[in-house]
Amino acid sequence: MIKEAKFVISNSNPGNCPKPDRAEIAFIGRSNVGKSSLINAITEQKGLAKTSQKPGKTQLINHFLIDEHWYLVDLPGYGFAKVNKKVKDGWEAMISTYLKKRENLCGVCVLIDSRLPPQQIDLEFILWCATEGVPAVLVFTKADKQSKSKTSQNIQAFIRKLENFVEEAPQYFITSAEKGTGKEELTEFLEELVKEYDSGELNP
Template identity: 75%
Template sequence: MIQKAQFVVSNTNPGNCPKPDRAEVAFIGRSNVGKSSLINMLTGKNDLAKTSQKPGKTQLINHFMINDRWYLVDLPGYGFAKVNVKVKQGWENMISTYLTKRENLCGVFVLVDSRLEPQKIDLEFLLWCGTEGVPAALVFTKADKQSKTKTDQNIRKFLKKMEEIFEEAPDYFITSAENGQGKEQLTTFIEELVQEYESGEII
């Protein structure tokens, strides 16, 4: 479990990230998917990641040290509606460089809003991860915002799309930042990734 979480550094250049000397997991998703709220829920700190009603709040690569042992990274969202094209391209280059070049990255959690039907932008991003060999898992957010039936329906549709793209659907978690749903399963999975990395199984 996460006992200690502290902010380390924010930057726009993947080359300036902390030394890759320990396991690292990253969180990414479409703007306003509830990423900061989820990170705060997982770490038990309400203000660790800055939450905002306004999409595109995270514009930097934010590193947090967890339990003095591994890094949690909050990445800028993809699919911004209201930033100019040049800024958007800059962010996309930054994100893709980080995801493909960061050698200690052992897991990327792609956040998907469970209230929505499968979105093209999420599917395209996951296809890109698969093509580039980025180790991605799915986190469905905001599960408390509608009935369990509706959540399950949307998730089933999304996983079916994933099976059409890949031979099998990736690992996935159903979460709610409001009521803590999925916290235990997700932190256990991250702990396993960190242990695998530390035991040298992931090169």
């Protein structure tokens, strides 16, 4: 379990990220998917990542140091944040540069709203990750907002759609920041990734 998490730096230039001398795992998802809430839930720090009802609150690459050992990174959401095209294009260039060039990145959690049918923008982003060799896993959020059967139905529909584009769908987790669902499994997975990176088994 995560014992300590502290904010390190926010910036808009991937070149200014902290020295890539330790494992790093990024969280990304469509605007308003509940990314900041989930980061706060798994680190057990309510105000660590800034949450907002307004989509697009996260506009920078935010680094948090976990247990003095590895970095958790909160990336800007993609999708319908109400910003002008120039700003949006800037975000997208920043995110793709970070994901493709960050040499110590050993995992990317792509957050998907479990209440919705498959969204094209999520499918396209995961396909982009697969094409670019970005190591992604799926994290379905807000599972407390509807019945388990509805969640399961939406997830299976998403996986089926995804399998039209990629050979094999990534591993996935079902979470609720509010109820703590999936928190333990996801945290264990993140810590396992860090262990593999430390042992040299992972070569991002």
